[in-house]
Amino acid sequence: MDPKSLENFVPWFRASAPYIHAFGGRTFVIAFGGEVVADGKFVGLVHDLNLLAALGVKLVLVHGARPQIEERLRRRKADIRYVHDMRVTDEAALQDVKEASGRLRTEIEAQLSVGLPSTPMANATIQVTSGNFVIARPVGVVEGVDMLFTGEVRKIRADAIQRCLDDEDVVLVSPLCYSPTGEIFNLTLEDVAAQTAIALKAEKLLFLMNEPGIGAGRGTMRTELTVSEAEQMLGESRGPKGDGAIYLPFAIRACKGGVKHVHLVSRHVDDALLLELFTHAGIGSMVARTRGQLRRRPSRTWAAFSISPSRWKPVAAGQALPASCRRSDRPLVILQRRPDYPLRRSPREGQAGELACLAIHRLPNGGAGERLLQFIEAKARKAKFKRLFVLTTRTAHWFVEQGFTEVPVADLPPQRQEFYNYQRRSKVLVKTV
DSSP states (O other): OOOOHHHHHHHHHHHHHHHHHTTTTEEEEEEEEEEEEEOOHHHHHHHHHHHHHHHTTTEEEEOOOOOOEEEEEETTOOOOOTTTEEEEEEEHHHHHHHHHHHHHHHHHHHHHHHHOOTTTTTOOEEEEEEEEOEEEEOOOTTTTTTBBTBEEEEEEEEHHHHHHHTEEEEEEEEEEEOOTTTTTEOOOOOHHHHHHHHTTTTTTEEEEEEEEEEEETEEEEEEEEHHHHHHHTTTOOOOOHHHHHHHHHHHHHHTTTTEEEEEEEEETTTTTHHHHHHHSSOOEEEESSSSOOOOOOOSSSSEEOOGGGGGGOOOOTTHHHHHHHHOOOBBBBEEEEEEEESSOOOOOOEEEEEEHHHHHHHHOOOHHHHHHHHHHHHHHHHHOOOEEEESSSSHHHHHHHHHEEOOOGGSSSSSTTTTTTTTTTEEEEEEHH
């Protein structure tokens, strides 16, 4: 390993630790279209899935087969019809669906079983289970069109899937499903994935799609969306297009059904799952039911008790701090506006604010500290601050997790340096806002 890689490894590993701890034993439903296999990307995806399984994540994979089905239909020059992005599946098309889905499922199972030496799958013991986990029913007539053998989810056999997950199997679910009368129906990938995630009370549902995330117009992307914000986007004329328009309604449905987070990420990015799941910023779009759930970092066992966003007030420079803060070195966030504080190295970058106090203590439900800090950062941006800095002796790691960087004392604004306590030797951390 080269020196640069060695230098980066420990910080990366430490940053990943909270996720590793938080994800163990949780259920993730991961949905991907047949394009992932057709494009040769599935081999790389398998390596990521193997790592997640090794970390104790319970995996349910839902695959599509649209390109494989399309190829068979084109070969025999069959009509290809869609209504609301659902294929009209007649009896002849159903035969193509069965053949394409069956062949694809076999190929996926084979790739998941690879354990060649000198590969990320070396010594892997992934056991793949598939079966009739989804009970289907016909869609019926949509806008005057009989959808024939196109179906939708009637019920998910969650108990059967859960038994397989408890046995540490990876469960593979196909969109080719059966009714109680033995009929076969062609379902959409997104319907099966969303309903499966809801039935299993999954921690996460992840869609791999063509776009990098949910577009917000003019080349921008929404990295975080509440359900209400997502519904508003769908109602706008400039709402999401392509896969985003297809998957977002099912992301909303999943969140309303109890799934904590739905992630929409690009299938074209190598290691997309790991980058989305194990980094603070992620690379795609995340949907959650409420604003409070929109945090990518796992919950911590800390919560603010002396200050909350609902009753936050700025503290003037020099104002006495609460007694609890003076007695504790744990940080309590109070934004102090100091107009004479340009940063020493870059005076042109504008004013700097100090996070003077953030008092926290252990409570059963975590995450309030992170939300409070996000609120403070928004206040800082509104007040035209360019950077925030904090001095601490015992909580530097928490601030590093929130995006702060440790800097030397010399980087403090000159006036603040005059009051630096060299006996206390607090660490100085700075964040650009």
